[in-house]
Amino acid sequence: MNRRPVTLIDVARAANVSIATVSRALSFPHKVSPETLGRIERTIEALGYVANGSARALASRRSRTIGALIPSLDNPSFATTVHALQRALGEAGYTVLLACHEFDPAAERRLARTLIERGVDGLVLLGTEHEPEVYALIERFRLPYVLTWALEEGGRHTCIGFDNRAAAARLTEHLLALGHRELAMISGMTANNERARERALGVREALRRSGVALDPGRFVEVPYTLQSGRDGLAQVIGQSPRPTAVICGNDLLAIGAIAECHARGLGVPEDVSVTGFDDMEIAAMLSPGLTTMHFPTQELGDLAAQQILRAIAGETVPARQELAVRLVVRGTTAPPRRGAES
Amino acid sequence: MNRRPVTLIDVARAANVSIATVSRALSFPHKVSPETLGRIERTIEALGYVANGSARALASRRSRTIGALIPSLDNPSFATTVHALQRALGEAGYTVLLACHEFDPAAERRLARTLIERGVDGLVLLGTEHEPEVYALIERFRLPYVLTWALEEGGRHTCIGFDNRAAAARLTEHLLALGHRELAMISGMTANNERARERALGVREALRRSGVALDPGRFVEVPYTLQSGRDGLAQVIGQSPRPTAVICGNDLLAIGAIAECHARGLGVPEDVSVTGFDDMEIAAMLSPGLTTMHFPTQELGDLAAQQILRAIAGETVPARQELAVRLVVRGTTAPPRRGAES
């Protein structure tokens, strides 16, 4: 029994050709005569040859590997995007190297470096805001990359994502149009997170435009967890007058907030109109009348894959691609009549 | 401006040592004199040297890379496990190569091959049931691996996971003990999925032991999606007499089922006791009185990481490691009194 893995040389010997020909058969089948090709393929099958990617990468300077640098996989929306990304890249022969920095800039620096060491051909980053060191590395290695989920104004980086600020503003305007005046927001942590920051900003701007105030007590900033959603709701709901609408930074926060409303005997959206961003499919199940801002997270993964593949191929890619978000109105969410409040 | 990446040779030249010494400084710092080490480190910093992983992998036959072969990232439970896995492996200097086969055996074969081509040092598979070809490849390359989420009886493969059958049986027995006699199950697709199959089997066995029948109309097999949960509930709830308890194959199905109950004006768990497996944190928010079987999915990822690292290091690893699941009883879920049913 042979311990040594089968190499190109073995295949070449067995097929009576040079290793160059075998290599060509693998990379450019059309550049090899049909007979030779057939013989080589049969030999490969017979010997069970599996190419050595490291050697390939070393010689060709391409690893057929793409790095995905994201905050976390615990956010189902990110998971969906990464899944779609992996699927699309896989079909193109690329494998995804996963790296989660958990919103820690130092971790992100470290991981970016590691991904580059691993020889990724391209990088898909989540978010537009990154450490200078990260951008410097990418720059120095001339690594094709694409920023996702958010959009960057400067035009310095190619990005594909959502206009988080506009989405938040639109959702807020919708609530205002319905007559809500007492609004609150349960935001995600805005540090190192331009998505959360943009959403908060969008809400604030829309309110300002309408001359509606957002009391400090009605804006809480919490991590993206279910429990934080509950806690956040508990905080803002205590304000007087009670908010009639609560905007949540993402799915998880909204789900937690709705649960807390239920726990307090508050109907959603009859008593409190809870709203939020991202997928919100589950949240809508929790509360069928929900109005939400839906982000096509899967489509984002697919398009990001196309984008990075194009960039690798040296094709020009749109510097800024915005994905449309959709306001999903599932029921009437007008504020409860005055006087009916606690 | 230099287009060529900085190599070991550049570092060696600049530091006035041989490349061997630089290599050593990187891999075995203690085997290099402090002065030399310092000089080399400073040079590396100054030149911005980043190691070439492909070359490293080719020469050392180790890529510092682990493959994660899973069904999907759209299942939040899997995402959590992969996240934990990535985190733990990252701390040990390993990077995760992600591959989702979406329950397609052909895709799994293809992906397993690709991961091996990429030179992964080890493989973490989700589930115990895999194509013979997958096992053959692993075998041929003597690739350290670990199966996760489920447990394998034969002892042929090292695995770490949950006893899905026992968990299902335990949950069922709990329901029976509460007095439920009219049970139904919304199962995941059992083909190529021993987790779903084991859970279904556990339910069936527990029922058989208690002499309770499970009508064919009360067992539906559906994909793991929210909508399937709704549809599944719609199907089983139509049976007469109406089931008093519905066991769902996983989180997503349970959430969908609960939503459908709500839509039908059925209280959960007052009218119908919906239960399920996996994380169930969200499901419990939907319906605070829920009784669920909680699987420590994050811990699984952590432990799987330790396991595969040990295997790579050549240490002996326990062939079979079972993670305890926890029955979480959040409220009384006795069946509604007879006659109160529709």
Next chain:
DNA sequence: TTGTAAGCGTTATCAC
């Protein structure tokens, strides 16, 4: 169409 051979950037085995 096929073969020859020079790398690709490391690691690791020897000497010194």
Next chain:
DNA sequence: GTGATAACGCTTACAA
């Protein structure tokens, strides 16, 4: 402790 140097398995001009 350090330095030559032969692999590692493949790609890719360049020749034939």
